[in-house]
Amino acid sequence: xxxxxxxxxxxxxxLWYFGLTQVRLIHYCRPKIVDIxxxxxxxxxxxxxxxxxxxxxxYIGAMVVGVDMVTGFTxxxxxxxxxxxxxxxxxxxxxxxxxxxxxxxxxxxxEGKAITDAVEKTITTGERVNIPVQVTxxxxxxxxxxxxxxxxxxxxxxxx
Numbered sequence: 001x002x003x004x005x006x007x008x009x010x011x012x013x014x015l016w017y018f019g020l021t022q023v024r025l026i027h028y029c030r031p032k033i034v035d036i037x038x039x040x041x042x043x044x045x046x047x048x049x050x051x052x053x054x055x056x057x058x059y060i061g062a063m064v065v066g067v068d069m070v071t072g073f074t075x076x077x078x079x080x081x082x083x084x085x086x087x088x089x090x091x092x093x094x095x096x097x098x099x100x101x102x103x104x105x106x107x108x109x110x111e112g113k114a115i116t117d118a119v120e121k122t123i124t125t126g127e128r129v130n131i132p133v134q135v136t137x138x139x140x141x142x143x144x145x146x147x148x149x150x151x152x153x154x155x156x157x158x159x160x
Contacts, residue, residue, distance in 0.1 A: 003035055029065045040110040043070040047103055057100035067135045067151045070107040078116045084123050084159055091154040099148040103139040118157050128158040
C-alpha cells in the first residue's frame with residue numbers, strides 16, 4: 001500500500017517540524033519520507049551542498065543522520081500508534097560502506113514488526129528493550145537496488 005500525497009505530506013511536515021524544533025541537524029540535512037508500510041520505512045536524503053563531501057559523495061555524518069532518522073521515525077510511528085510515552089534512543093552503530101554514495105541516498109528500514117514488538121514489550125514489562133535494527137542505503141539512480149552501505153543500529157526503547 002503506497003502513501004497518498006496527503007499522508008506523505010503529513011509525515012514530512014512532522015519530520016520537518018521535529019528537525020526544526022528538536023534536532024537542528026536533521027532540519028539542515030532535509031531528509032524526506034518516501035514510503036511507510038507496516039514492515040518498512042524508506043527515507044531519502046538528497047546529495048547536495050549540505051550533504052556532499054569533498055569527493056562529491058555523501059558525507060558520513062549525513063549518512064548517519066539518515067540511518068538515525070529512518071530508524072527513529074519507524075519507532076516514532078509505532079510509538080504514536082501505541083498512544084503511550086515511550087522514549088527511543090540509540091545505543092550503538094556499526095557501518096559497512098560498500099560504495100561511494102554519489103547520488104540521492106535512500107535509507108531503508110525493514111524492521112517495522114520487530115520495532116512494534118519492542119514497543120509492546122516495553123509497555124507490557126516496563127523494562128528497557130534493546131534491538132539491533134538493520135538499515136540499507138541505496139543510490140537507485142546510480143546502482144539500482146544494490147546497497148552502497150549497510151548499518152546496524154541498536155534501538156533502545158523504554159516507557160517513561
